[in-house]
Amino acid sequence: MKIARRRFLHLAAGAAVLPTVPRFARAATYPDRPVHIIVGFAAGGPQDITMRLIGQWLSERLGQSFIIDNRPGAGGNVGAEAVVRATPDGYTLLSVSSPNAINATLYQNLNFNFIRDIAPVGSIMRVPLVLEVNPSVPVHTVPEFIAYAKANPGQISYASGGVGTPQHVSAELFKMMTGIDMVHVPYRGAAPAVVDLLGGQVQVMIDTTPASMPHIRSGKLRALAVTTAARTDVLPDLPTVAEFVPGYEATSWFGIGAPKDTPPEVIAILNKEINAGTANPKIKARIVDLGGTVLAGSPADFGRLIAAETEKWGKVVKFSGAKAN
Numbered sequence: 001m002k003i004a005r006r007r008f009l010h011l012a013a014g015a016a017v018l019p020t021v022p023r024f025a026r027a028a029t030y031p032d033r034p035v036h037i038i039v040g041f042a043a044g045g046p047q048d049i050t051m052r053l054i055g056q057w058l059s060e061r062l063g064q065s066f067i068i069d070n071r072p073g074a075g076g077n078v079g080a081e082a083v084v085r086a087t088p089d090g091y092t093l094l095s096v097s098s099p100n101a102i103n104a105t106l107y108q109n110l111n112f113n114f115i116r117d118i119a120p121v122g123s124i125m126r127v128p129l130v131l132e133v134n135p136s137v138p139v140h141t142v143p144e145f146i147a148y149a150k151a152n153p154g155q156i157s158y159a160s161g162g163v164g165t166p167q168h169v170s171a172e173l174f175k176m177m178t179g180i181d182m183v184h185v186p187y188r189g190a191a192p193a194v195v196d197l198l199g200g201q202v203q204v205m206i207d208t209t210p211a212s213m214p215h216i217r218s219g220k221l222r223a224l225a226v227t228t229a230a231r232t233d234v235l236p237d238l239p240t241v242a243e244f245v246p247g248y249e250a251t252s253w254f255g256i257g258a259p260k261d262t263p264p265e266v267i268a269i270l271n272k273e274i275n276a277g278t279a280n281p282k283i284k285a286r287i288v289d290l291g292g293t294v295l296a297g298s299p300a301d302f303g304r305l306i307a308a309e310t311e312k313w314g315k316v317v318k319f320s321g322a323k324a325n
Contacts, residue, residue: 174206
């Protein structure tokens with residue numbers, strides 16, 4: 001009886017261990033086939049370029065193709081839902097960015113909860129925005145612009161790449177914190193918005209630095225301030241909005257997520273290699289060329305950023321009254 005009992009306990013202990021074996025085996029061989037990174041926006045944009053940069057790095061480091069799969073639609077929600085419903089095995093990843101945090105409040109009937117259903121893997125870069133005006137606007141500083149806007153309520157139009165874009169919510173945050181009244185003119189993308197800003201059809205825009213730099217350097221647009229908490233190397237002589245509006249901060253950021261329940265061992269492998277990539281001098285230089293700064297960290301760090309940004313932009317979306325088209 002003792003022998004039988006001892007054998008039963010031994011077999012039971014072995015059975016308890018068995019379910020964990022495939023997980024560690026998968027992690028040890030991951031990846032053993034191509035990995036897809038779904039980007040919820042069209043090819044050629046900053047998010048797409050960033051993912052192709054880090055995807056190539058991951059391919060070289062891990063010995064498998066990391067394929068960029070563009071699935072634009074609904075402000076990135078089409079791509080996000082595809083990843084939410086994917087098998088959580090590390091072979092379908094999501095390009096995560098600030099619109100995902102904004103969409104949580106902007107869209108009323110999403111079929112998923114982003115924070116619950118997407119596991120953070122790793123952050124890659126942060127991109128400043130810049131408050132800029134058409135040179136016909138008679139201001140050169142943020143205080144002058146605030147005073148001018150208050151003297152002309154409802155007479156200033158600001159452009160954005162569409163409802164719920166970082167350009168839109170950044171301007172609404174500025175309105176919320178300064179008490180000014182500006183009219184929102186949404187466009188189908190940032191490029192046509194900049195065209196009308198250059199032409200004077202709209203007076204102001206808060207846009208990403210990569211898109212703004214050529215026009216600022218040529219004098220076709222006048223930069224007033226950057227939206228980061230601290231001054232940026234991209235425009236080192238330009239003050240921050242926060243120097244005049246304490247607490248103001250708005251940036252775009254990019255990273256990678258995975259379906260919830262993706263094995264933590266797989267997430268750890270990806271996070272390690274993403275951080276190695278952002279520390280690589282060539283990739284770091286390319287990120288700077290794109291107008292960004294490296295944003296490295298653990299999955300938990302990235303998760304905290306997503307949660308904080310979701311809460312922050314949720315308040316701004318509610319203040320603006322914006323709803324998805």
